Amino acid sequence: MQKKLYALFLVDQHLRGIRARLDSATRRHKAQQARLEQYQQQQTELNQQHRTAQVNAQSLEHQARDMQTRVDQFRQQMNNVRSNKEYSALLVEVNTLKIEKGKIEEQALEKLEQVDRFAQQVKEIAERIAEQTKLVDLAAKEVTQAQAEIGQDLEKLTAQRQEAAAQLSPELLESYERAAETHEEAAMAEVIEDDRRHLDYSCGGCYMSIPVELLNSLLRNPSKAILCPNCSRILYLVDALKESFSSNSTSA
Ligand SMILES: [Zn+2]
Known part of the structure; x- marks a missing residue:
C-alpha cells in the first residue's frame, strides 16, 4: 500500500515539475495584470482630479468676471453722483472689490496651473497604461504557449494520477x-x-x-x-x- 502511495506521490512530483513553467508564466501574467489595474485606478483618480480642478478654475474665473461687472457698474454710478460723500463711499466699494478680484484672479491662475499639471499626469498615465497593456498581452501569450507545450504531458499524467489514486483506499x-x-x-x-x-x-x-x-x-x-x-x-x-x-x- 505504501508503494502505491509512493507511486501516486511520484506522479504528483512529475506533474508539479511540468506545471512549474505554466505556474510561473501564470504568476507573471497575474502580476502584470495587477500592475495594469493599479495604473487604471490611478487614471480614474487623476481624471477626476483634473475635471474637478477645471471646474474650480472656471468658477473662479466666473467670479472674477462678475466682480469686474460690479466694478464697472460702480464706476458708472460714480459718474452720476452729486455729493463727495457718495462718491468716496463708492470709491471705497470699488477699491475693496478690486482687491478681492485680484485675489480671486490669483487663485484662478493657481488652479489653472494645477489643471495643466493634472493634464500632464493624465497624459503620462495613459502612456504607461499603453505600455503595460503590451506587457500584459505578452505575458498572456506566454501562458498560452506554456499551456500548449505541456498540454499532452498533462493529460497523460492526469490519467496516470487517477489510476494511481484509484489503487488506494479512501482513507489513505x-x-x-x-x-x-x-x-x-x-x-x-x-x-x-x-x-x-x-x-x-x-x-x-x-x-x-x-x-x-x-x-x-x-x-x-x-x-x-x-x-x-x-x-x-x-x-x-x-x-x-x-x-x-x-x-x-x-x-x-
Ligand atoms: Zn518531518
Whole structure:
C-alpha cells in the first residue's frame, strides 16, 4: 500500500515539475495584470482630479468676471453722483472689490496651473497604461504557449494520477490529499538514515529525528499512512533502507 502511495506521490512530483513553467508564466501574467489595474485606478483618480480642478478654475474665473461687472457698474454710478460723500463711499466699494478680484484672479491662475499639471499626469498615465497593456498581452501569450507545450504531458499524467489514486483506499487517499494540501511542495518525505548503528533516523522533509518505534510501525503497517510527528508529511522508506532497517533491528 505504501508503494502505491509512493507511486501516486511520484506522479504528483512529475506533474508539479511540468506545471512549474505554466505556474510561473501564470504568476507573471497575474502580476502584470495587477500592475495594469493599479495604473487604471490611478487614471480614474487623476481624471477626476483634473475635471474637478477645471471646474474650480472656471468658477473662479466666473467670479472674477462678475466682480469686474460690479466694478464697472460702480464706476458708472460714480459718474452720476452729486455729493463727495457718495462718491468716496463708492470709491471705497470699488477699491475693496478690486482687491478681492485680484485675489480671486490669483487663485484662478493657481488652479489653472494645477489643471495643466493634472493634464500632464493624465497624459503620462495613459502612456504607461499603453505600455503595460503590451506587457500584459505578452505575458498572456506566454501562458498560452506554456499551456500548449505541456498540454499532452498533462493529460497523460492526469490519467496516470487517477489510476494511481484509484489503487488506494479512501482513507489513505484522504491522508495523502491532506498532507499534499499542507505541504504544497511534497506530501511525502523519505526517511533518512543518519546513523545505522545508533538507529538514528530523520524526516527528509523537515530533518527532525524520527523515533525508531515509528519506523517499526511503518514497516508493520504498510496499509497505513504514518506521519512525521513534526511536519505531518507521510513517511516512506526506500527499499534499500527497508532492508537495512529490517536486518539491523532483527540483529539488534
Ligand atoms: Zn518531518
